[in-house]
Amino acid sequence: MSRPMKLRFAPSPTGFLHVGGARTAIFNLLHARRHGGIMALRIEDTDVERSKQHHADQILASLKWLGCEWDEGPIYQSDRLDRYRERVEELVSKGLAYRCYCSVDDLEAERRAAEEKGEAFRYPGRCRTRTDEPAGQPSAVRIKVPPEAIEFDDLIRGHVRFEAEQIDDFVLLRSDGNPTYHLSVVVDDVDMGITHVARGDDHLSNTPKHVVLFRAFGVEPPTFAHLPLILGSDKKRLSKRTGATSTEEYQKMGILPQALFNFLMLLGWAPGGDREIISRDDATAIFDLSDVNKSAAVFDAEKLAWVNGQYLMAMSAAEIHPHLAEFLPEAPVLDAKLEKLLELYKIRSRTLVELAAQVRDYYISDTAVTYEDEAVKKHLKGDDLATRMRDLRETLAGDAAFTIESTEAAVRALGEAKGLGAGKYIHPLRVALVGRVSSPPIFDVAVGLGRNSTLARLDELIRRIDAGNLAPQVL
RNA sequence: GGCGCAUUCGUCUAGGGGUCUAGGACGUCGCCCUCUCACGGCGGUAACACGGGUUCGAAUCCCGUAUGCGCUACCA
Numbered sequence: 001m002s003r004p005m006k007l008r009f010a011p012s013p014t015g016f017l018h019v020g021g022a023r024t025a026i027f028n029l030l031h032a033r034r035h036g037g038i039m040a041l042r043i044e045d046t047d048v049e050r051s052k053q054h055h056a057d058q059i060l061a062s063l064k065w066l067g068c069e070w071d072e073g074p075i076y077q078s079d080r081l082d083r084y085r086e087r088v089e090e091l092v093s094k095g096l097a098y099r100c101y102c103s104v105d106d107l108e109a110e111r112r113a114a115e116e117k118g119e120a121f122r123y124p125g126r127c128r129t130r131t132d133e134p135a136g137q138p139s140a141v142r143i144k145v146p147p148e149a150i151e152f153d154d155l156i157r158g159h160v161r162f163e164a165e166q167i168d169d170f171v172l173l174r175s176d177g178n179p180t181y182h183l184s185v186v187v188d189d190v191d192m193g194i195t196h197v198a199r200g201d202d203h204l205s206n207t208p209k210h211v212v213l214f215r216a217f218g219v220e221p222p223t224f225a226h227l228p229l230i231l232g233s234d235k236k237r238l239s240k241r242t243g244a245t246s247t248e249e250y251q252k253m254g255i256l257p258q259a260l261f262n263f264l265m266l267l268g269w270a271p272g273g274d275r276e277i278i279s280r281d282d283a284t285a286i287f288d289l290s291d292v293n294k295s296a297a298v299f300d301a302e303k304l305a306w307v308n309g310q311y312l313m314a315m316s317a318a319e320i321h322p323h324l325a326e327f328l329p330e331a332p333v334l335d336a337k338l339e340k341l342l343e344l345y346k347i348r349s350r351t352l353v354e355l356a357a358q359v360r361d362y363y364i365s366d367t368a369v370t371y372e373d374e375a376v377k378k379h380l381k382g383d384d385l386a387t388r389m390r391d392l393r394e395t396l397a398g399d400a401a402f403t404i405e406s407t408e409a410a411v412r413a414l415g416e417a418k419g420l421g422a423g424k425y426i427h428p429l430r431v432a433l434v435g436r437v438s439s440p441p442i443f444d445v446a447v448g449l450g451r452n453s454t455l456a457r458l459d460e461l462i463r464r465i466d467a468g469n470l471a472p473q474v475l
Numbered sequence: 476g477g478c479g480c481a482u483u484c485g486u487c488u489a490g491g492g493g494u495c496u497a498g499g500a501c502g503u504c505g506c507c508c509u510c511u512c513a514c515g516g517c518g519g520u521a522a523c524a525c526g527g528g529u530u531c532g533a534a535u536c537c538c539g540u541a542u543g544c545g546c547u548a549c550c551a
Binding site: 046100104140166173205236297302313349425438 | 476486487
């Protein structure tokens with residue numbers, strides 16, 4: 001019998017989609033797509049206290065944004081509580097699980113006592129052989145763990161072995177009737193026909209418990225693949241202290257979904273051939289969970305920014321625009337002007353936020369340009385500044401063609417005629433047009449801005465020089 | 476504490492006994508291009524955690540140590 005390959009991503013709706021979770025989803029998806037398998041989505045919301053519907057919605061939205069689609073689900077575990085109880089009853093009636101009447105407080109006290117003695121506490125199985133059923137007393141259900149070592153072959157870690165003593169009779173059903181994670185996970189993986197479980201490394205130690213449960217249900221456990229964790233720059237599990245942890249934050253920082261996807265994919269996996277930028281489709285053709293690295297990787301936001309820049313550079317203005325819209329409400333429509341600007345600025349930006357900030361200069365009023373201090377100090381100096389700017393204004397105004405070539409030729413000719421370097425005109429012009437020390441080639445800027453705005457901004461500079469005040473007056 | 480897992484440049488990685496005086500990428504530094512900034516090009520810096528084995532030969536295999544991380548719940 002060969003079941004179809006099926007993988008799943010199973011987040012808990014206790015917060016936004018963590019980048020570690022996003023990577024897990026990506027690896028699951030790539031593996032499924034590579035091998036023609038099915039990708040399922042399951043929301044693990046059995047922790048009633050912490051699970052929130054708006055978090056689940058948020059996670060779903062982030063997955064879609066990232067381009068991680070799924071074929072099945074989402075299935076909510078909270079809809080399946082009866083099923084979990086049913087399967088537990090089955091185990092109890094078969095003698096594979098039993099009711100435990102030990103109180104949580106007592107167990108807690110025992111645990112503390114063991115801890116003080118420096119010993120590991122494991123449930124001793126007191127209720128295993130109990131035959132009475134104290135009426136009116138709450139009971140949990142524990143599984144009867146067979147006294148044998150558990151071994152399995154992990155796609156990433158290789159052969160892993162846990163001794164029998166390491167696994168105690170863990171709880172399946174809480175005394176309030178709710179399933180524990182271990183129970184719901186295994187029941188669902190069985191019911192859904194999951195063949196491959198790729199999840200975070202933090203679950204490796206839980207896996208023997210799951211194997212015990214699969215066997216109790218008479219099912220062959222799926223193939224496991226435990227992904228190494230993503231670390232922060234402090235080498236500890238990525239946390240808010242060391243950087244943004246949710247995909248949403250990266251979206252807000254102006255990271256493109258395909259860039260995040262690409263970057264996350266590179267954490268623990270390499271496409272070979274010294275490639276760094278690789279499309280999802282190309283990755284799908286060669287990805288395999290067994291090629292994923294064993295060791296944890298540090299999340300390097302610098303490299304993410306570089307990857308994002310690579311994507312921006314390779315995209316056309318039309319491709320960028322939809323992503324840019326939310327960052328640049330000033331320019332909701334992609335017209336010829338914006339298209340030109342995006343072409344000029346995409347290679348100068350690593351994020352959509354940076355891109356928007358630069359392009360925005362072209363959408364403000366011509367009298368509202370602010371000059372950077374550094375720009376003023378470096379380029380708006382010299383006794384002849386006002387004269388140079390008037391000459392420059394006149395020269396540009398006289399250029400009927402107003403193309404990149406014609407404006408450049410005109411300004412360079414002006415410099416020569418006055419016996420001055422072209423820089424004496426070019427640098428102040430840059431300040432007049434965008435207020436910054438740097439910009440795309442200045443004649444591209446002038447043409448991108450258009451003849452009217454170029455002249456208006458020069459007029460404004462001249463006005464400010466005459467007024468002896470270089471700050472914008474109207475706001 | 477117990478158990479599990481991991482350990483190649485600052486970071487992501489290639490490498491799976493000889494081709495490694497260890498390759499690529501990000502970052503960083505220098506040079507070139509140049510109206511500035513980017514882009515691009517060229518070049519530099521920088522790593523096999525440590526100690527034992529196995530072997531003619533080890534980054535690659537084995538053992539130990541150290542360090543880090545994870546789990547150790549009627550959380551997931």
